[in-house]
Amino acid sequence: xxxxxxxxxxxxxxxxxxxxxxxxxxxxxxxxxxxxxxxxxxxxxxxxxxxxxxxxxxxxxxxxxxxxxxxxxxxxxxxxxxxxxxxxxxxxxxxxxxxxxxxxxxxxxxxxxxxxxxxxxxxxxxxxxxxxxxxxxxxxxxxxxxxxxxxxxxxxxxxxxxxxxxxxxxxxxxxxxxxxxxxxxxxxxxxxxxxxxxxxxxxxxxxxxxxxxxxxxxxxxxxxxxxxxxxxxxxxxxxxxxxxxxxxxxxxxxxxxxxxxxxxxxxxxxxxxxxxxxxxxxxxxxxxxxxxxxxxxxxxxxxxxxxxxxxxxxxxxxxxxxxxxxxxxxxxxxxxxxxxxxxxxxxxxxxxxx
Amino acid sequence: xxxxxxxxxxxxxxxxxxxxxxxxxxxxxxxxxxxxxxxxxxxxxxxxxxxxxxxxxxxxxxxxxxxxxxxxxxxxxxxxxxxxxxxxxxxxxxxxxxxxxxxxxxxxxxxxxxxxxxxxxxxxxxxxxxxxxxxxxxxxxxxxxxxxxxxxxxxxxxxxxxxxxxxxxxxxxxxxxxxxxxxxxxxxxxxxxxxxxxxxxxxxxxxxxxxxxxxxxxxxxxxxxxxxxxxxxxxxxxxxxxxxxxxxxxxxxxxxxxxxxxxxxxxxxxxxxxxxxxxxxxxxxxxxxxxxxxxxxxxxxxxxxxxxxxxxxxxxxxxxxxxxxxxxxxxxxxxxxxxxxxxxxxxxxxxxxxxxxxxxxxxxxxxxxxxxxxxxxxxxxxxx
Ligand SMILES: Cc1cc2nc3c(=O)[nH]c(=O)nc-3n(C[C@H](O)[C@H](O)[C@H](O)COP(=O)(O)OP(=O)(O)OC[C@H]3O[C@@H](n4cnc5c(N)ncnc54)[C@H](O)[C@@H]3O)c2cc1C
Numbered sequence: 001x002x003x004x005x006x007x008x009x010x011x012x013x014x015x016x017x018x019x020x021x022x023x024x025x026x027x028x029x030x031x032x033x034x035x036x037x038x039x040x041x042x043x044x045x046x047x048x049x050x051x052x053x054x055x056x057x058x059x060x061x062x063x064x065x066x067x068x069x070x071x072x073x074x075x076x077x078x079x080x081x082x083x084x085x086x087x088x089x090x091x092x093x094x095x096x097x098x099x100x101x102x103x104x105x106x107x108x109x110x111x112x113x114x115x116x117x118x119x120x121x122x123x124x125x126x127x128x129x130x131x132x133x134x135x136x137x138x139x140x141x142x143x144x145x146x147x148x149x150x151x152x153x154x155x156x157x158x159x160x161x162x163x164x165x166x167x168x169x170x171x172x173x174x175x176x177x178x179x180x181x182x183x184x185x186x187x188x189x190x191x192x193x194x195x196x197x198x199x200x201x202x203x204x205x206x207x208x209x210x211x212x213x214x215x216x217x218x219x220x221x222x223x224x225x226x227x228x229x230x231x232x233x234x235x236x237x238x239x240x241x242x243x244x245x246x247x248x249x250x251x252x253x254x255x256x257x258x259x260x261x262x263x264x265x266x267x268x269x270x271x272x273x274x275x276x277x278x279x280x281x282x283x284x285x286x287x288x289x290x291x292x293x294x295x296x297x298x299x300x301x302x303x304x305x306x307x308x309x310x311x312x313x314x315x316x317x318x319x320x321x322x323x324x325x326x327x328x329x330x331x332x333x334x335x336x337x338x339x340x341x342x343x344x345x346x347x348x349x350x351x352x353x354x
Numbered sequence: 355x356x357x358x359x360x361x362x363x364x365x366x367x368x369x370x371x372x373x374x375x376x377x378x379x380x381x382x383x384x385x386x387x388x389x390x391x392x393x394x395x396x397x398x399x400x401x402x403x404x405x406x407x408x409x410x411x412x413x414x415x416x417x418x419x420x421x422x423x424x425x426x427x428x429x430x431x432x433x434x435x436x437x438x439x440x441x442x443x444x445x446x447x448x449x450x451x452x453x454x455x456x457x458x459x460x461x462x463x464x465x466x467x468x469x470x471x472x473x474x475x476x477x478x479x480x481x482x483x484x485x486x487x488x489x490x491x492x493x494x495x496x497x498x499x500x501x502x503x504x505x506x507x508x509x510x511x512x513x514x515x516x517x518x519x520x521x522x523x524x525x526x527x528x529x530x531x532x533x534x535x536x537x538x539x540x541x542x543x544x545x546x547x548x549x550x551x552x553x554x555x556x557x558x559x560x561x562x563x564x565x566x567x568x569x570x571x572x573x574x575x576x577x578x579x580x581x582x583x584x585x586x587x588x589x590x591x592x593x594x595x596x597x598x599x600x601x602x603x604x605x606x607x608x609x610x611x612x613x614x615x616x617x618x619x620x621x622x623x624x625x626x627x628x629x630x631x632x633x634x635x636x637x638x639x640x641x642x643x644x645x646x647x648x649x650x651x652x653x654x655x656x657x658x659x660x661x662x663x664x665x666x667x668x669x670x671x672x673x674x675x676x677x678x679x680x681x682x683x684x685x686x687x688x689x690x691x692x693x694x695x696x697x698x699x700x701x702x703x704x705x706x707x708x709x710x711x712x713x714x715x716x717x718x719x720x721x722x723x724x725x726x727x728x729x730x731x732x733x734x735x736x737x738x
Contacts, residue, residue, distance in 0.1 A: 213357075220735050234737040237729075244673070244728035247357065247735055251670045255359035255653055256646040262361035276645060283642035332638030333631050339641055340634060344623035348440050348615075351645060352372065 009050070009061060010068040016041045017076035023214075023310045026079060039080055043101065048082060051090040052099045058089055063265035066090070067206050071257070074210025077313040079169065081105060081132035083203050088140035091196065095150035095185035102137040105130050107174055111197045111326040115176055117145035121184065123153065123176040131324060133172035134162055141176070142187060142196050150191070151181035165320035167313070195270040200325030201282035202264055205257035208285040211318045212250040215296045218311065219243060223299055239299060246295045249288040256281045259354070273354060275338065279331040286328035289318035355734055357667065361649070362656030368433045375437040378410060382443070390441045391702060393616055394566065394709040399446035399481070399523060407438075407445070408478025413452045417460060422473030428603075428659040432652065436608035440615055446520060451475045454604055455482035455528050462587035462596065463549065471526070471549075485515040485529030485550070485574060492517075493726050495530065496542045496594065500576060502531035508582040509533075509548070511556075514575050519720075521559045521572040524552045534591045542594035547587040554579050566712045604721060606654040606668035611647045611675030613717055614710040617686045618644070620703045624693055636689040640682065647675050666734030673727045680717045683710035 020038040042048050050066045052058020061069075070083050081103045088104035107127035108115055115125035123143050133139070139158065141151045157180070161173040220243060223234030233239050260274075260281035267274050293315035297304050304311040322328060339347060383390055387403055407413055415431045417423025438445050456475050459468060474480050491497040500513025511531055521527070527550040534544035550557075556579035561569050588596045618640060625633050651671050657664040687707055693700065718724045732738050 216357075216735075220737065223737060240732035240737050241725065241728045243735060243737060244731035247666075247731050248670050248674045251357045251359060251650060251667065252646050252674060254357060255361075255650040256642075258359060259361040259649040262363075276641075279638070280642035280645040283639055284646040287639075287643075328639070329635055332642065333635040334638065335641055336629065336634030336636065336638030339637060340622060340625050340629045341627050343627065344619050347619055347622055351641075351648060352436065352440075354645065354649065 009047075009065040010072045012045055013047055013069045013072040014076070016045060016047070017072065017078055021076055021078050021080070023077050023313050027308070027310050027313055035080065038078075039103070042080070042082060048085045048103075049089045049099050051086055052093050056093055056096065056098045057101075058093070058099055064261065067202070067258075067261035067265065070203050071206040071210040074207035074318075075214045077211060077214070077317050079313075081135055083207060084132050084136070087200060087203055088136075088138070090199065091140040091142060091150055091191070092152055094188055094191045097150065097152050097183050097185055100138050100152070103132065103135050104138045104140055105132050105136040106196065106200065107133075107139050107141045107176075108193065108196070109200065109324055111193065111330060114193065115141055115143045117143040117147070117149050117151075117184075118178070121149075122178040122180050123151060124178060125176050127174045127176075129163070129165070129171045129324065130174045131165070132170045133174050134160055134170045138182075139174065141181070142191070142193055143184075144193065148187040148192065149181075149184045150187045151184035153179055153181050165323070167316035167320045169317070169320070171320075171324075190269040192270075197325045198270055198274060198278040199264065201331065202257065202260045202278045204321040204324050205253070205278075205281035205285040206261055208289050208318045208321055209250070209253040209257040211314045212246075212253050212288060212292050215292055215311070215314045215318075216243075216246050216250045218314075219246060219296045219299045226301075233299070242295050242299060246292055246299075249292040249295070253285045253288040253292075256284045263354075272350070276335070276350060277354060279335045282326065282331045283328040283335070286322040289322055293319055355666065355736065357670075358657075358664075359650055359653040359667065360656065362429075362653050364429050364433065364652065365427075368430055371430055372433050372437060374410075375412070375434055378406075379437065379441045379443060382406075383441070388442065388444050390443075391616070391620075391706075393442045393706065394568070394713070396444070398444050398570075399520070400444040401447060401478075403444055404447040404478035406478070407448065408476055413448050413478050414456055414472065414476035417456060417472060417476070421460070421468055422476035424476075428655050429652075432608065432655045436612065436648075439609050439612045442616060447481045447523065448475070448478050449609075450484060450520065451480055451482035453607065454484065455526070457603070458528060458547070458587060458596075459549070462547070464584050467549065467584060480525045481520055481523050483518050483520050483524040483527045483552075485518055485527040487517045488514060489516055493723055496536065496545065498530055498532055498545055500529070500531050502533050502546060502548065502581070504533075505580070508580055508585070511548075511550070511576040511579040511581060514573060516573045517562070517571045518559075518574045519571045521552070521574050522561060522569070526550065527552055527574070528587070530593055540594075544591050545593040546590050547593045547596060548581050549585040549587055550579070550581055554581070556580075564716075566709070603658060603668075605672035605727075606651050606658075606664075608648070608651055610672045611644070611651065611679050614679045614682045614714065615644075617683045617703070617706050617710045620699060620706050621686045621690055623699050624690060624697045624703050626697075630692075633689050633692075636685065640685060643678055647671070647678060651675070666731055669727045669730045669734075672722070673724060673731065676717045677724065680714045683707050683714060687711070 046059025049058035050061040054060040084105040088106045089099045109130045113127045139153045143149045159175040163171045165171040226233050260277040263277040411424045412434045414423040415426045502509040502511050529548050533546040537543045556577045558575040560573040654667050
């Protein structure tokens with residue numbers, strides 16, 4: 001449920017993004033000088049460590065507040081590892097590990113990757129597509145073994161193979177070769193790799209919903225302003241129908257992402273409800289990103305295909321987010337298998353329980 | 355505009371109610387009233403069944419007690435609607451009255467008519483139909499020509515309505531008739547909403563058989579049908595002002611995406627507990643899409659309960675929901691393509707698919723076409 005505080009935290013975030021990370025300004029910037037003041041403002045406002053309690057060095061915001069920050073970041077296509085640092089802070093908190101200052105990311109970031117913990121407590125393995133790894137000072141790692149661990153690792157201890165996602169943001173392979181964590185603690189039973197993937201998926205779903213909100217309003221504004229055949233293109237029924245579809249995709253993404261975020265916020269564990277809601281959010285938001293990006297680019301014509309135009313900052317990011325923490329096909333297969341195991345007669349009761 | 359879909363959860367009283375509804379339906383199924391696995395077979399309406407539903411207090415649930423209603427929430431009504439829909443229960447007789455006609459009467463009918471008719475709807479005794487479409491007027495409601503002429507003490511109706519679902523079993527129609535020509539300034543002017551007793555002399559109901567082979571809708575011919583003055587609903591010539599929040603109820607309910615739901619359940623049965631990856635992926639996507647639609651629909655129900663008028667959100671639910679339920683049997687067919695021929699329920703899956711695929715085209719036409727809904731959404735976005 002939306003609470004009053006959601007608005008305050010989200011508004012603070014929106015104000016900072018509008019002032020210091022305006023997508024238009026960032027898109028035109030020749031260098032990255034906007035980065036430092038933005039990150040400083042986010043840190044000072046406690047947004048980056050929103051999910052970390054004060055006792056562990058964070059701001060102690062609610063889960064709901066944190067998800068609102070993430071959605072707002074999506075609305076501004078914020079090009080710094082804010083969502084990743086939030087996720088890392090959340091993971092460390094699960095094991096009571098104090099969060100360091102500065103940017104972080106999480107590993108693994110793909111459901112098929114595993115980081116192992118050896119008998120000597122060192123970490124081994126490779127995590128692919130770790131978002132913003134090359135900009136992170138630390139990684140929060142979920143490691144599996146006889147005793148699963150949550151660990152804080154200094155980024156300098158790992159080998160990075162740098163990569164980029166569709167939007168040109170870092171997505172790096174991180175190799176752990178007998179890495180000794182700065183700190184580690186047993187992972188509670190409810191937090192396993194799947195739980196981390198579910199959490200990451202809902203974060204990406206909320207970002208996608210936010211990005212779609214902006215894509216919709218940009219597209220509607222453009223359709224009312226761009227003239228062809230002596231009328232605004234928004235007066236053509238074909239364009240109106242496309243924008244109505246875009247509104248539908250945006251609505252679907254908003255609804256399913258908010259529902260999943262609410263479920264995680266209220267849940268005691270990563271139970272069946274969280275699985276259904278979060279997997280659905282990842283799947284449906286990825287589908288909405290695919291459809292929504294295509295419609296928006298169609299509405300904008302050639303101008304939207306330029307580097308100079310801001311549209312790609314949103315569309316390419318939401319298309320890239322589809323691939324993080326398990327893509328929609330992977331989650332659909334998981335969800336489908338789960339539903340099949342429960343059987344036909346238990347299907348409706350599960351859907352209706354949400 | 356800002357789209358809003360808050361994560362509304364059904365309150366605990368809804369779950370108690372859900373158990374009661376499921377128990378009731380299980381009893382009805384056991385007694386042979388209907389077969390939940392054979393939609394399209396047997397009658398989709400059943401007078402005795404509707405009476406029993408009324409006796410349980412599940413018709414007119416949100417209406418004032420004074421009119422036989424039960425003053426329960428829209429979220430409780432939501433639960434009843436979805437459970438009945440998923441079970442393929444024969445609700446045809448009372449469903450339109452419960453969803454649409456009752457709320458309109460509550461708002462616009464004179465008190466003595468409300469006291470007479472609404473309690474009978476709540477008891478499951480009355481079938482209402484919607485008399486809007488005509489041969490020359492479908493999406494464009496304001497082209498309606500069927501005429502109501504003022505006479506002493508009432509109105510005399512002449513003309514033809516068409517596609518009128520359930521007219522052959524109906525007790526009353528809420529009809530839209532022309533009482534004045536449109537004006538230059540307002541082409542929507544001149545239509546009035548009436549309550550019509552279907553037993554009135556001069557009404558002929560001619561069946562129209564659908565491509566499924568079923569008889570659901572009809573042509574209704576009016577020849578000098580007399581309707582008394584107190585059966586006018588709302589403003590004469592001003593019907594266009596009257597369609598507001600009811601529309602959101604009509605558009606966003608669970609029946610707008612669950613109409614072909616049974617094929618999905620049957621697919622899960624056919625796939626068994628260990629489907630191959632391709633099938634599992636196909637199934638998982640459908641589950642995610644369904645869950646999303648339901649969460650959107652519940653969210654709109656919550657907004658309605660809170661007294662808001664989510665016109666655009668409601669239209670979005672119907673647009674996405676009807677397209678989804680229309681495509682569903684085709685997706686299920688594709689996923690089931692490589693099933694072993696000996697899969698236990700293969701025959702019933704094929705039979706259900708055949709029915710759902712045949713029914714599918716109507717889903718994006720009835721109650722406002724996809725294109726019309728998108729026009730409403732576009733207006734809400736500020737494009738028109
Ligand atoms: C199963 C079923 C039950 C029904 N039951 C009832 C009932 O009980 N009572 C009742 O009154 N009616 C009923 N209808 C009728 C229904 O409301 C109409 O069919 C519907 O409003 C469309 O009207 P039409 O069929 O005349 O199509 P038309 O309005 O002729 O439309 C044909 C096509 O043109 C498109 N089109 C029309 N106008 C526009 C526009 N402005 N912009 C873009 N595209 C446009 C439509 O979207 C559609 O694709 C029922 C219909 C069905 C299929």
